[in-house]
Amino acid sequence: QVQLVESGGGLVQAGGSLRLSCAASGLTFGGYSMGWFRRDPGKEREFVASINRNGSGTNYADSVKGRFTISRDNAKNTVYLQINSLTGEDTAVYYCAASAFGRVGAPARDYGYWGQGTQVTVSS
Numbered sequence: 592q593v594q595l596v597e598s599g600g601g602l603v604q605a606g607g608s609l610r611l612s613c614a615a616s617g618l619t620f621g622g623y624s625m626g627w628f629r630r631d632p633g634k635e636r637e638f639v640a641s642i643n644r645n646g647s648g649t650n651y652a653d654s655v656k657g658r659f660t661i662s663r664d665n666a667k668n669t670v671y672l673q674i675n676s677l678t679g680e681d682t683a684v685y686y687c688a689a690s691a692f693g694r695v696g697a698p699a700r701d702y703g704y705w706g707q708g709t710q711v712t713v714s715s
Contacts, residue, residue: 593617593704595687600709603677607713611672613687613706621645624690625663625670626702629683629711639685640672641695650695654680677713684708 599611613625626641640661641650649661660673670687688702 593689595689595704595706597685597687597706597709600685600711602712602714605678605713605715607677608673608675609677609711611674611685611687611709611711613670613672615668615670615689618689618704620668620689621665622691622693623704624693624695624697625661626688626690626697626699627661627670627672627685628688628699629681629685630708631683634683636686636699637683638699641690641697642670643695644693648695674711677711679713679715682711682713684710 594616597613624643627639629639630636638652642661642663646663658676663670686708687706689704690697690702692701
């Protein structure tokens with residue numbers, strides 16, 4: 592059974608930072624590209640960042656470029672999202688997802704496995 596478990600969310604002041612983690616089990620982690628998405632209530636799910644199988648390629652939404660960094664540790668079956676310079680616009684539930692297609696920039700429909708999400712709330 593595939594499981595993706597996010598952690599690291601919380602309440603943070605504007606301008607602050609968080610590091611989100613997503614631990615994967617039940618799949619050959621190195622065979623999947625990984626992505627982070629987010630959803631704020633009342634809004635569409637939004638792509639945030641993705642990383643290819645070996646971590647050599649990444650892709651970011653324009654809204655987070657320069658502030659967010661995605662990385663992975665295949666030995667630990669974990670993908671990370673470092674988020675800096677947070678603003679209220681970043682408040683959302685953040686989800687990690689796994690795609691067997693292995694490429695960055697894949698649409699959400701290409702991700703077959705999803706975590707339960709971790710809440711990030713930015714206070715002003």
